[in-house]
Amino acid sequence: MENNIKSLIPLLKSLILGAEDEDINAFLKICNLVVLKNKEAIIKSNKKGTKAFFILKGTIRGYLINNKGVEKNIFLRPTYTFMGAPNALFNEEVSKYTFEAIGETELLVFEFNDLESLALKNPTILKFYLSAYKEIVQTLTYRIESMINKMPEDRYEDLLQKSPQFFKTVYHKDIANYLGITPVSLSRIMKRKLEKK
Incomplete structure (x- = not known):
């Protein structure tokens, strides 16, 4: 060691x-x-x-x-x-x-x-x-x-921008919990973002 x-x-x-x-x-x-x-x-x-x-x-x-x-x-x-x-x-x-x-x-x-x-x-x-x-x-x-100030979708965008590595290593349920939303809400947000691309 x-x-x-x-x-x-x-x-x-x-x-x-x-x-x-x-x-x-x-x-x-x-x-x-x-x-x-x-x-x-x-x-x-x-x-x-x-x-x-x-x-x-x-x-x-x-x-x-x-x-x-x-x-x-x-x-x-x-x-x-x-x-x-x-x-x-x-x-x-x-x-x-x-x-x-x-x-x-x-x-x-x-x-x-x-x-x-x-x-x-x-x-x-x-x-x-x-x-x-x-x-x-x-x-x-x-x-x-x-x-306090941001909507869930904005919190998601911020986390994605500031800490993109989390989306490669952290379970979505833990990201959702950290963002203060349900895993289903996180999936919907991610789906909407993909559809806009």
Whole structure:
């Protein structure tokens, strides 16, 4: 496994601008490489969730169970993004969310506090951490605004434009759930779009 982690150095150097080998090695020292099978969870609801992860391959969905017992997708996270259970990471609570793989997924998993400690000592890792943090905030803010202001067809168009990879890797039922519509409505929207071409 250690050889597999070391082989990630060139990839991470291409993703972390200005990083030297020692910066990447410092980050990798706090990480474990984890491979998940389809529908395998990395974080489960009602469990302690102090770990965060960086997705190397695949997609992770984060969902909660609402008060009617229905799964609601809150997060769809693609390759080369960070994630963790926000309430568990920041407030030391049990996770509200379950995060599971869609298809085979590879992750670098680490204790969130370890990343913060490393970032305080290493300016390059701090920039990487802050850019990841900004991306998550922008994604969630946009998602909230989209759910408030846009019609389902517009939300579909936005997701297709911003994250076309989801339509190749994510089940349509999970995309529909993420968009706040039924799978049947998603199929109708997709059919209408194809007919207009």
